[in-house]
Amino acid sequence: MTPSWNRRQALAALGALAAAPLPLAAYAQAYPSRAVKLLVGAAPGGPSDFLARLYSEALGPQLGQSFVVDNKPGASGTLAADAAVKAAPDGHTLLISGPAAITAAPHLFAKLPYDAQDLQPLSMLGAGSFALVLHPSVAAKNVQELIALAKAKPGTLAFGSGGNGSSGHLCTEMFCAMAGVKMLHAPYKGDGLAVNDLIAGQLQVMFTAPNVALPQVKGGRLRLLAVTTRERVPSMPDVPTVAEQGVPDFEYLGWIIAFAHKGVPRPVVDALVAAWGKSRVTPQVRGKLEEMAMAAPDRLAQFVRAESQRLGKLIRDTGITA
DSSP states (O other): OOHHHHHHHHHHHHHHHHHSOOOHHHHHHHOOSSOEEEEESSOTTSHHHHHHHHHHHHHHHHHTSOEEEEEOOOGGGHHHHHHHHHSOSSSSEEEEEOHIIIIIHHHHOSOOSSOGGGEEEEEEEEEEEOEEEEOTTSOOSSHHHHHHHHHHSTTTSEEEESSTTSHHHHHHHHHHHHHTOOOEEEEOSSHHHHHHHHHTTSOOEEEEOHHHHHHHHHTTSSEEEEEOSSSOOTTSTTSOBTGGGTOTTOOOEEEEEEEEETTSOHHHHHHHHHHHHHHHTSHHHHHHHHHTTEEOOSOHHHHHHHHHHHHHHHHHHHTOOO
């Protein structure tokens, strides 16, 4: 071998080393290198948007970069999920979603532009009761009176939701099936938009998150009938459950989870899981979650799989279509 050949070999080796992937530990040290985008598949004002913005304020100081909410409403949250799957798997694009795009859409739509299995859950932002609210013009002061009214006028009471397969939609369909009534579904691009029309009297009924409903209830613009958990909510002890009011065994939990692409390097995933967990126990976030009666399960991946099975059965049994 000649000295010139050795020099060329050395230069080639250095070039190959420079082009080689970083060790996994280096990903976590360099992450995040820019602002992190939080994709929300609903318009501003709903529970997903509210929680994404709440957590973003706590995440930024921890990881040294801004966490920016990017609303992509439409198609039952699948537009945002599709964008999350197709983004670079580097942890700089995350999805904030309820069940619509993850556990319901695969059962509702014959073909999706993405595979929900390409998303991995990072953190439960919150799971808890929904609130059953009515427009004040509806002549029902409790759940039994609402059921009687719906039976007397089948298919005429209109209920709003954040879209086909959203928590509000599935919760209401479960209620209708268990109560033996029919109501008319009006899907929107987010709970906030649906609540606006409920307040205006264009809708009559809605199951939605407490943080969306309670300000309107306190202002006298909506009437609160019940909560959807099996037991009463500590922050609303005077509000009875749906089950208490004549629909035995009725229970529905709404949930919002942060997801990342399954190709995100493990050290980055670990850093994100830790940051979301720390954010949940900050006084600001914890206080809001307590107000909303939200908690998080211990085994997140198992929870998502169980929800997919449960909601798939509900969709098949009730004949819900997109």
